[in-house]
Every structure is written in C-alpha cells, then in structure tokens.
Amino acid sequence: SAALRSLARGPFVDQMAENxxxxxxxxxxxxRTPSFQQRTGLLSGGNQQKVLLAKWLAVQPAVLIVDEPTRGVDIGTKAEIYTLFDELAREGIAILLISSDLPEVLALGDRILIMRHGRLAGELARADATEEKVMHLAAIGSATTNG
Known part of the structure; x- marks a missing residue:
C-alpha cells in the first residue's frame, strides 16, 4: 500500500516507523485490538471499518471518498466515525460521503447531491435539506438549492 511505501527503507520496512x-x-x-499484530479479519466489524479508514488516512489524502462507511457497525462506532469525519473536515480534508442512510447524510453533509436513476436529481445546502426534500428529489428529481 502507499502507506507502507512511505515507511520503506530500500526493500525493507522501517519497523519502528510502522509501529x-x-x-x-x-x-x-x-x-479495540489485543495487539498491533492482530489480523484485521478477527476484529469486530466496527474495528475492521476503523482499520480501513486508518489505511486511507495514513496516506494523508486531500479528499476521502467513503461509500456506506457506517453500514453494519454498532451505534457507538457510528458515533466515533461521525466525530472523526468532523475532525477531518476541520483539518481541511474534503469528504465525499456516499450513503443511503438519510439521517446520516443530513447530519454530515454540508452539500447534498441526490441521485435518481444514475443522474443528478438535485442539490441541497445543509440549511435547506430535510428528509422530505431529499425524498422528493429522489422520487421526482430536478431542483437545485445552494442556500
């Protein structure tokens, strides 16, 4: 991975830097892991999701694209991921959140783009977005509100 390449010293990985x-x-x-050596597949679903986020963040992206990042995780992990996204946005990282979880979209999105049949059906600013408006655009389409 790109993160490992940044830790390489010739053909070897700098173990201290990796740790x-x-x-x-x-x-x-x-x-939550018993050790750094724990296989990711043996962690809970929420912790597996956090490990994936860590791999992406380790390369210090300017843009983070996440698709259904909280699907299948418990409510506590979901809250931790939301807090992380808020921190990342404050640090200047752009986050493109793709989610079918409408409350999640309304809580996290600064700008919400609604797709219908693979096409842009509308755009809402956070201040203008409601469940009703989003569902209307998803069902009928065609409106843009930039606030």
Missing amino acids: RLIGKYVSRLRV
Missing part, C-alpha cells in the same frame, strides 16, 4: 504509525491510528480511531 508509530499504527499506534497513532489505533489511538486516534480507538481501534
């Missing part, structure tokens, strides 16, 4: 990076993200994302 610092892992520790940073285990702490920041509150990954």
Whole structure:
C-alpha cells in the first residue's frame, strides 16, 4: 500500500516507523485490538471499518471518498466515525460521503447531491435539506438549492 511505501527503507520496512504509525491510528480511531499484530479479519466489524479508514488516512489524502462507511457497525462506532469525519473536515480534508442512510447524510453533509436513476436529481445546502426534500428529489428529481 502507499502507506507502507512511505515507511520503506530500500526493500525493507522501517519497523519502528510502522509501529508509530499504527499506534497513532489505533489511538486516534480507538481501534479495540489485543495487539498491533492482530489480523484485521478477527476484529469486530466496527474495528475492521476503523482499520480501513486508518489505511486511507495514513496516506494523508486531500479528499476521502467513503461509500456506506457506517453500514453494519454498532451505534457507538457510528458515533466515533461521525466525530472523526468532523475532525477531518476541520483539518481541511474534503469528504465525499456516499450513503443511503438519510439521517446520516443530513447530519454530515454540508452539500447534498441526490441521485435518481444514475443522474443528478438535485442539490441541497445543509440549511435547506430535510428528509422530505431529499425524498422528493429522489422520487421526482430536478431542483437545485445552494442556500
């Protein structure tokens, strides 16, 4: 991965740098794991999702594209992911959130683009977005409100 390449020293990985990076993200994302050596597949679904986020964040992206990032995770992990997204946005990272969870979209989106049959059906600013408006655009389409 790109994160590992940044830790490489020739054909070898700098183990101390790797452990610092892992520790940073285990702490920041509150990954619950018995050790850094734990296989990701043996972690809970929420912690697996956090590990995926950590891998993406380790490359210090300017834009983070996440598709259904909280599907299948418990309510506590969902709240932690929401908090992380708020922190990342404050740090200047653009987040493109793709979600079918309408309350999630309304809570996290600064600008909401609604798709219908693979096409843009409308755009709403956070201040103008309601469940009713989003559902109307998803069902009927064609409106743009930039607030």
